[in-house]
Amino acid sequence: MNVVQVALDIPLNRLFDYLGDGITQDDIGTRVLVPFGNRRLVGIVIAVNTETNFAIERLKSVLHIYRDIPPLSAESLNLLQFCSDYYCHPFGEVIMNALPTRMRRTLPIPVKKYSRFCITQAGLQVNLSSLPSRAIVKRRVLQTLQENNALDQGEVTTLSPTALKTMREFVVHGWASELESTGVFTPPKTSVTTSSRPLLNEDQQLAVTAISEPALQTFQVILLNGITGSGKTEVYLHAIENIIHHGRQALVLVPEINLTPQLESVFRARFSDICLVSLHSGLNETERLQNWLLAQKGEAKIILGTRLAIFTPLPALKIIIVDEEHDSSFKQQEGLRYSARDVAVIRAKQNNIPIVLGSATPSLESFYNAKTGRYQLLTLSTRASMNAVLPEIRCIDTRRQKLQEGISDPLIQAIRNRLARKEQSLIFLNRRGYSPAIYCPECAWHSACNRCSSTLVLHLAERKLRCHHCGHEEKTPLACPTCGNPDLKPLGQGTQRVETALAAQFPDARVLRIDRDSTRRKHAWKEMLQQVRDEEVDILVGTQMLAKGHDFPKLTLVGALNVDSALYSADFRASERLFAQLIQVAGRAGRAAIPGEVLIQTQFPDHPLFEGLRKHDYTAFAHTLLTEREQAGFPPFMFQALLRAEAPQLETALNFLAQAAHLAADLPHPVTVYDPVPAPMARLAGKERAHLLVQSQSRGAMQSFLKLWNEAIPKVAKGKVRWSLDVDPLEF
Ligand SMILES: Nc1ncnc2c1ncn2[C@@H]1O[C@H](COP(=O)(O)OP(=O)(O)OP(=O)(O)O)[C@@H](O)[C@H]1O
Ligand SMILES: [Zn+2]
Incomplete structure (x- = not known):
């Protein structure tokens, strides 16, 4: 009788032994059903042995083996093992969470x-x-x-x-x-007609050649730094076209596919006779399973997906492309806190294939790797479309302006000009709701969430106050809860307030607000994008949803409000993010024949960030940031890990972290251990949060340290503390 080692979705970093009649080495990577306590769980066969460290007569038997679909390949299991080790997360949880939900269920996959x-x-x-x-x-x-x-x-x-x-x-x-x-499913074929292909310009041609060079079809990381509108998509399409024959596969990762629905159509149109599947959280369980299986069988040749797609088994993978590689949505912020971009680089290395990281504003980590020669840098420095030039960027100094509802006169005037010329304007502001809080001018009370360290946002139309962190909502009070003053005021601007103000200012204009609230209804987002393209909208008010990857030919003005808080933030990545966001949103203006203009309202027009922005000079700004980071000892010059803890009482969390810091000090690796501190968002959904930062100049030293530390921490984690390790954290 064979002993089968099974990985289970259990928060323990070990495998579990079972007896498996008729289960052989060929079944490694196959799903099995096993008894666990008084439950029955689905797991994956990782090894088949003849011996066990346990008393063999006490082992339970595998209840069922699902041979309905092919087993996970050794390549997939290696990648998942790497993630488990690197991110200090139990292997069984890593594997099971990488699978489509339907495969984690005890029911067999219906074979049609x-x-x-x-x-x-x-x-x-x-x-x-x-x-x-x-x-x-x-x-x-x-x-x-x-x-x-x-x-x-x-x-x-x-x-x-x-x-x-x-x-x-x-x-x-x-x-x-x-x-x-x-078979499991019939592959869907697309029925769109093949689109016309623009002739590549010189930069694009060089990039495609560099990526597709046959001699370079081995592991190499290419950082494609192309300004907004430079035609990066066209480079991806050609690079894929050059390899996609003889059954080969390409994986394309994008930040949020729902935000850029047209990207999928561009790919489908270009590869109309090729089986292309998408993988993202917007699909239902059956669709996701079906697409995953097509990819695993090698029938789907192009896989277009969000971060979760990085774990899809792909037997003939020959190229990986990560679009908008700087985007923070590639990092998962719960459970296995992995960075899909970083895992993609590892996967390319394991498979010995090229990977392209594309962005107008690469992350400093990638930029630094290009600078030190680890990545190959390719640049697209002009806009691809004929006549399209980068917009002119200017700051409006709000210290010298009287603002009406947060909007300055020069911005109003610029919008008026666009209306007269029948062009579109976009007002960008990263806060939804009417106002971020309400307050009492008499006693200074303001609306705060009881469960979080945050304010309650006013949603005026529904007369609700809502916490954007924990979802708590309540009715807007009629009077101040402390002093009874009935005259409560909105504090600051959200998209709804700006929308209302602009509608009042320009009664004949068609104003459309695009944010997570206004696009909640199914298809709303797609319909709104169509409205903008059909020129049924004059003024757009929106959040970062609007910033990415859209082509609006009639849009010639972008106004940015409320950007200042990121300039002097405690988060050392805030200015990198703001710069990327402003470049992205500015990139929406002037993409066709009419030149665009970008106006940024700020109290700090002399800040170096705006200097770089005005010149559209990402490289210069990135160098400035790198110098600052080096001096301060921050990534990419340091490797970080964060031990996060939450508990009903802050003291419990801090005590636990202090003990964990003691453990760390006794371990033999050169890492710097900082003091435990409350998290910037110290309270979230009723839990107090704190963290402990460790840093090292060497990734290797950090990894050896984390392995030991991760094994030791459970000994001091007592009582009601929940903890997790975040390796290469992006948020604090
Ligand atoms: N060689 C070319 N000749 C003419 N037009 C082109 C060429 N390459 C791309 N385009 C067009 O230029 C526009 C911008 O291209 P694309 O959306 O790929 O830019 P991008 O680099 O991804 O920009 P962003 O970062 O803003 O998303 C598209 O409308 C595309 O069809
Ligand atoms: Zn809350």
């Missing part, structure tokens, strides 16, 4: 039967013109079958809703024969 239709001799001899011209579907189905000889059920149904019925009639007629096939 599907039909394949083949043309018969009789069918081949039918003359299409002998069919009545009214019989459109019949003609189309027969013609397609004659041209292709055989069609899958899925392909037939894309021809017309009644095509399958027609095909069955052909079978009865003897024109086609039907074969039943079992």
Whole structure:
């Protein structure tokens, strides 16, 4: 009887032994059902041995092995093992969370039967013109079958809703024969027409050649630093086109696919005869499973997905592309706190293939790697579209302006000019709601969340106060809860307030607000983007949702409000993020023939960040930041890890961290251990939070240290403390 070692979704970093009758080495990577305490769990076979360290007679048996789909490959298991080790997270949890939800369930994956239709001799001899011209579907189905000889059920149904019925009639007629096939699903084929391809400009051509060079089809990281509108997408498309034959696969990671629905259509249009699947959280369980399986079987050649797609098994992976590589959404902020971009680089290395990291504003980590020669830097320095130039960026000094509802006169005037010229304006502000808080001018009371260290945001239309961190909401009070003053005032501006103000200022203009509140309804976001493109909107008010990757040819003015808090923030990454965000949002203006203008309202127009921004000089700004980081001893010159703790009482969390710091001091590795401190957001959803930072100049030393520390910490984690390690943290 074999002993099977199984990884389970359990917060313990170990495997569990079971007896497995008939389970062999070939089953490594296969799902099994096993008893665990009084539960039954699905896990993955990691090893099959003949011995165990436990008393063999006490081992329980595997209840069921699911051979419904192929096992996870050794390549996948290696990548997941790497993540478990690097991020100090239990292997079983890492594996199980990388799988589509349906595969974690105890139910087997439904294996569908599907039909394949083949043309018969009789069918081949039918003359299409002998069919009545009214019989459109019949003609189309027969013609397609004659041209292709055989069609899958899925392909037939894309021809017309009644095509399958027609095909069955052909079978009865003897024109086609039907074969039943079992497979998990039929691959969907797209039915869009192939789009025209612009001629690459010189920069783009150089980039494509550098990426596709046959001699370089080994591991190399290419940092593609292309300004907004420089045609990075076109470079990706060509690079993929150059490798996507002989069954090879390409993986494209994007920050938030729902934010850029047109990207998927661009890819589909270009690769209309190639099976392309997307993988993101907007899909339902069945769709996600289906796409994942197509990728695993090698049928899907292009996989377009968000961070979770990095773990998809891909047997013929030949290139990875990470678009907007600087985007913080590649980092997961709970559970396994991995960075999909960093894991992608590791995966490319394990597979010995090239990886392209693209951005107009690369992360300082990647920029530094390019500077030190570890990554190859490719630059696209002009806008791709004819006549499109970068917009002019100027600051409006708000110390010298009287603001109306947060908006300055020069900005109002600029909007008015656009309205007169029938062009569009975008007002960018990263705060949804009407105002970030309400306050009492008499006693200085303000609306605060009881459960979090944050304010309650006013949502005026619904007369609600809402916490954007824990979701708590309550009715707007009619009077001040402390002094009874009925005259409460909104404090600061949110998108709703700016929308209202602009609608009052320009009663004839069509104002559209785009933020997470206004796009909650299904399809709302897509419809709104269409409205903007159809020029049914004059003024857009929106959050960062609007900043990324959109092409609005009529948009010529961008106004940015409320940017100052990031300039002097305690978070050392705040200015890097602000710069990236402003470059992105500025990048929406002037993408077609009409030049654009960007106006930024600030009290600090002389800040070096604006200096770099005005010149569109990411490189100079990045160098300034790197110098600062080096002096301060921050990443990318240091490697960091954060031990996070939360407890009902702050003291409990801090005590735990103090003990963990003691443990750390006794370990033999050169890391700096800082003092435990309350988190910047010290209270969240009723829990007090604190953390402890450790730093090292060497990634290797940090990794050896973390391994030991992670094993030691459970000894001091008593009572109601919840803790987790965050390796390479992005948020504090
Ligand atoms: N060689 C080319 N000739 C003409 N137009 C091009 C060329 N390459 C790309 N374009 C067009 O230029 C526009 C901008 O390209 P794209 O969206 O890829 O830019 P980007 O670098 O991804 O910018 P962003 O970072 O702002 O998303 C698109 O409309 C694209 O079709
Ligand atoms: Zn709250």
